[in-house]
Amino acid sequence: MNFDIDKVKIMRLEEDTALVSFECGDTDLNDFLLNDAKNYLKSMLAVTYLLKINDETVAYFCLSYDGLTRSAILREEEKALWNKVGRKIPNSKRRRTYPAVKIGRLAVSKKYSGLGIGRLIIKAVVMMYLTEQHHAGCRFITVDAYRSALSFYEKNNFRFLTTKDLEDDIRTMYFDLKSV
Ligand SMILES: CC(C)(COP(=O)(O)OP(=O)(O)OC[C@H]1O[C@@H](n2cnc3c(N)ncnc32)[C@H](O)[C@@H]1OP(=O)(O)O)[C@@H](O)C(=O)NCCC(=O)NCCS
Numbered sequence: 001m002n003f004d005i006d007k008v009k010i011m012r013l014e015e016d017t018a019l020v021s022f023e024c025g026d027t028d029l030n031d032f033l034l035n036d037a038k039n040y041l042k043s044m045l046a047v048t049y050l051l052k053i054n055d056e057t058v059a060y061f062c063l064s065y066d067g068l069t070r071s072a073i074l075r076e077e078e079k080a081l082w083n084k085v086g087r088k089i090p091n092s093k094r095r096r097t098y099p100a101v102k103i104g105r106l107a108v109s110k111k112y113s114g115l116g117i118g119r120l121i122i123k124a125v126v127m128m129y130l131t132e133q134h135h136a137g138c139r140f141i142t143v144d145a146y147r148s149a150l151s152f153y154e155k156n157n158f159r160f161l162t163t164k165d166l167e168d169d170i171r172t173m174y175f176d177l178k179s180v
Pocket of ligand 1: 024026029105106107108112114115117118119120144145148151152155
């Protein structure tokens with residue numbers, strides 16, 4: 001399968017957007033798009049974006065505001081990790097919580113997996129926050145990453161926040177928008 005990157009359009013899901021079934025290999029993520037994404041929009045809990053090639057939905061992702069919080073690191077010996085998070089932030093501006101945007105869900109349709117669409121989504125989210133004007137400050141992108149997708153996020157320069165979740169099915173990762 002090949003595709004022309006210029007043909008990929010990103011559109012915001014609206015309450016009247018027509019949706020058809022979506023298959024990424026994960027039932028929860030498939031169902032979310034069809035059955036929950038509009039409810040999250042109505043409840044102002046998440047905004048969903050669709051990646052379209054012509055009329056086909058090839059991927060989607062959701063964004064919500066978040067905070068990257070020091071208390072997420074519980075182990076005393078890991079406090080140094082928090083200093084790493086803020087290492088590029090001047091001392092006077094260091095906080096216990098930094099403003100962030102969370103990629104709540106991210107899924108690429110099976111038909112298009114392994115073709116760079118996931119990487120394109122990460123770049124698109126970074127560009128949204130680097131090039132567009134915002135109503136509020138936002139320094140980091142966060143994600144609660146599925147174990148099966150950890151390497152994908154690592155390859156896209158996300159870092160682990162803590163080793164507390166080392167054995168968990170889902171791990172917290174972050175990306176510093178100022179590292180670009
Ligand atoms: C994980 C997922 C988003 C990746 O999207 P994709 O479009 O297939 O990924 P890309 O083609 O952009 O891959 C970018 C890089 O990550 C690697 N990669 C992709 N998925 C990977 C995975 N599951 N494990 C390890 N590496 C992975 C690719 O090999 C590629 O590496 P390279 O730069 O060295 O070539 C997609 O497979 C998916 O939707 N999976 C099911 C749902 C899911 O797990 N979502 C994540 C929820 S947190």
